[in-house]
Amino acid sequence: MLPIYNVVILGPSGSGKTVFLGSMYHKLSTQGESGFFLAVDDAQRIILNQIYTEVATDETWPEPTQIVDISNLKFTCKIQTPKGIYSACQFQYTDYSGEILTDRKDDTTYIEKFNETIKNADVLLGLIDGSKLLSYIKGENSARKWVIKELGNVLSLMQNTDKSIHFIISKWDLIEGEYTLEEVRNHLLEIDQFRNIIMTRSNNSDINNENHRNDHGKGVVRLIPVSSVGKGFAEQQTDGSMKKTGKLPKPYNIELPIACILPDKLKEELRKMINEENKKSQEQIQEVKANLTLWDKLKKYFGTTAKTILEKVAPKLPPQFQFSKEILTDIIDFIDQDLQTSVYNKETAAKERTEQLKAKKAEALVKIENEKTALEYSTRCFLLLVNKLEYEHPYSKLTN
Ligand SMILES: Nc1nc2c(ncn2[C@@H]2O[C@H](COP(=O)(O)OP(=O)(O)OP(=O)(O)O)[C@@H](O)[C@H]2O)c(=O)[nH]1
Ligand SMILES: [Mg+2]
Numbered sequence: 146m147l148p149i150y151n152v153v154i155l156g157p158s159g160s161g162k163t164v165f166l167g168s169m170y171h172k173l174s175t176q177g178e179s180g181f182f183l184a185v186d187d188a189q190r191i192i193l194n195q196i197y198t199e200v201a202t203d204e205t206w207p208e209p210t211q212i213v214d215i216s217n218l219k220f221t222c223k224i225q226t227p228k229g230i231y232s233a234c235q236f237q238y239t240d241y242s243g244e245i246l247t248d249r250k251d252d253t254t255y256i257e258k259f260n261e262t263i264k265n266a267d268v269l270l271g272l273i274d275g276s277k278l279l280s281y282i283k284g285e286n287s288a289r290k291w292v293i294k295e296l297g298n299v300l301s302l303m304q305n306t307d308k309s310i311h312f313i314i315s316k317w318d319l320i321e322g323e324y325t326l327e328e329v330r331n332h333l334l335e336i337d338q339f340r341n342i343i344m345t346r347s348n349n350s351d352i353n354n355e356n357h358r359n360d361h362g363k364g365v366v367r368l369i370p371v372s373s374v375g376k377g378f379a380e381q382q383t384d385g386s387m388k389k390t391g392k393l394p395k396p397y398n399i400e401l402p403i404a405c406i407l408p409d410k411l412k413e414e415l416r417k418m419i420n421e422e423n424k425k426s427q428e429q430i431q432e433v434k435a436n437l438t439l440w441d442k443l444k445k446y447f448g449t450t451a452k453t454i455l456e457k458v459a460p461k462l463p464p465q466f467q468f469s470k471e472i473l474t475d476i477i478d479f480i481d482q483d484l485q486t487s488v489y490n491k492e493t494a495a496k497e498r499t500e501q502l503k504a505k506k507a508e509a510l511v512k513i514e515n516e517k518t519a520l521e522y523s524t525r526c527f528l529l530l531v532n533k534l535e536y537e538h539p540y541s542k543l544t545n
Contacts, residue, residue, distance in 0.1 A: 147221070147516060148465035149235040150406050151265050155302055156272025157295035161315035161373060162240055163210050165272070166218065167196030168373035168396045169403065176225050179400050180506060180526035181233065183220040193218075200374065201394050206387065216240045220403075224519045226510065231519035234465075236403060238270075263302070267410045267465075268309045268364070270402065271299055273333075275316030275372075276381055282324060282332045292336055300338040309364030309409040310342070311402050312543075318372040318397065319381060326370055327540040333368075342366065346544045362417035365409050366543040369534065372397040404530035411466055411473075412480055415439060418461060422446035438481040451477075472521050475505065479528050483535065495536035502529045 156162050169183075170193040176182040185193065196207050210216075218238040224231050239262055263269070273296065281288035303310055314320065320329060334340045346363045372378075375395030379387040419442045426446070440451070448454040455470045462468075468476075482498060506529060509522040534541055 146464075147232055147235050148467075148520065149219075149237055150267045150410060150465060152236060152238045152268050152270050152406060153262055153266040154238055154240045154270045154272065155299045156270075156315075157274065157299060158209055160272040160274040160277075160295075162272055163196055163207050164200055164373045165313065165315060165371065165399070166238065166240075167193050167200060167207070168394070169399050170194075170220070171197040171201075172396055172399050173220075173403070179404075179530065180510075181222050181224050181523045183236075183403075184223055185218060185220055189218055204389060210240070222523055224510075224513055224522055226513050228514065231513055232516055233519040233523040234407070236406065239266075263306060263308075266308055268311060268406050269303060269306065271303060271310055271312045273312055273314050275314050275319050275370075276385070276387075278314060278329065278333075279320055279323070282329065296336070297338060300336075300342065303342055304338070307346075307363040307413075309413050310366045311405055311409075312366070312368050313402055314368065314370045316372060317370040318374060318376040318378065320370070321372070321376055321397075325540075326368065326538050329370075330368055330540050330543070343543050362413070362420040363544075364413040365545070367405060367409070367534075368538075368541050368543055369398060369402050369405070370538065370541075371399055371402065373399060398534070401530055401534045404527040405534070407524060407527050408476055408479065408531055411462075411476055412439070414462055414466060415443070415458070415477070418458065419443065419446060439477050440481055443477075468524070469517070469521060472524050476524065476528065479531075491539060492536070495532060498532055499529070499536070502532060 154162055170185065170190075173179060173181070173183040174190075184190075199205060199207050216239060218240075220236045220238070222233045222236065224233060241259060241262070274291070277288060277291040277295070281292055314326075314329065324332075334343065343366055346366060373394075373396055375392075375397050377390060377392045378394050379389050382388050416439075423446075440454075443454045443458065447457040451474055452470070455473055459467070459470060459473060479498075479502075482494065502525060506522065506525040509518070509525050512518050513522050
């Protein structure tokens with residue numbers, strides 16, 4: 146059985162979900178630089194191709210999504226090698242428009258179904274509409290409604306969960322060159338609901354709280370700038386509509402969000418485990434050691450060496466994280482390297498890391514001979530992409 150990771154997409158109507166999925170599929174449906182490709186069943190492939198073709202070649206954009214269209218997509222991540230094609234894992238995307246949710250707030254079965262979907266999600270993908278965000282940053286009056294109603298809806302759905310959240314800033318082509326990701330982040334942090342999500346997950350947010358522990362089982366929050374079409378492809382008109390210029394699409398960062406899912410979810414699982422042990426232990430209230438690495442924390446409860454730690458930890462992980470010890474080591478090392486490098490060394494560190502990861506990827510490629518080895522290879526592909534994100538956008542990580 147292939148491991149499957151569940152992603153729930155939350156974004157108000159018009160935020161760019163459909164175009165994002167079409168463009169992501171287009172980019173990853175053939176094996177390029179990323180090292181893997183995505184496959185879907187025939188019916189979904191036809192729909193996704195239609196979406197992208199319309200975006201790329203017609204004057205029009207796809208119609209707003211009817212709920213039944215593509216509210217459930219299952220991508221199989223595959224690797225093509227000289228020996229054949231191997232499947233590595235699956236990503237299931239469930240699309241819930243924020244608006245549908247508020248409009249159906251009296252429909253309890255719908256809400257129940259939604260809550261169930263959220264419960265089963267490994268990662269929440271929140272789409273923040275880049276064009277609305279831009280109006281908000283510019284202080285335009287019209288943006289208030291967006292902050293309170295549309296973005297507010299999505300954020301309130303996220304308030305009560307500890308899951309990893311990947312915020313995609315869609316339509317980044319409109320913001321790029323006007324504001325940096327750091328500026329955008331600061332503006333978002335001015336929104337209470339947004340800031341609260343980050344604060345409750347940060348290590349030192351509740352420093353005055355006596356229940357404070359230096360670890361928690363909460364997921365990470367990322368901010369990923371994405372353009373499904375690239376800079377210059379479309380121009381926003383005064384009425385808000387998006388006029389195509391005739392340029393060819395050049396999607397930006399479209400392959401990054403999917404790569405963050407597996408590493409972030411594994412990190413969350415490991416933290417949960419540490420947190421549970423911490424709860425059980427006598428010395429609950431400890432001094433804050435924010436810069437303890439994940440290995441350090443694991444060492445506290447599970448063993449003295451990487452080998453002994455993993456012997457204890459690996460069997461406790463959920464089925465979709467039954468990886469080899471080598472891969473687990475790589476992912477934990479990856480997470481830790483990030484914590485250990487100071488801001489000043491980040492660039493050199495990232496470059497070194499890119500080289501290391503590339504070498505490991507090449508090593509894993511020749512070893513592919515079944516689904517398990519294909520997964521090990523794809524994990525390295527994912528880490529390389531996450532590294533790219535963190536290197537090119539140091540402000541993309543909102544929590545550690
Ligand atoms: N400039 C720019 N415009 C985009 C981009 N992606 C989407 N758009 C615009 O945003 C509109 C809405 O995108 P959709 O993908 O249909 O939005 P959605 O979230 O699926 O909306 P619903 O299906 O109604 O829930 C598109 O028709 C485009 O005009 C992008 O990357 N850049
Ligand atoms: Mg749609």
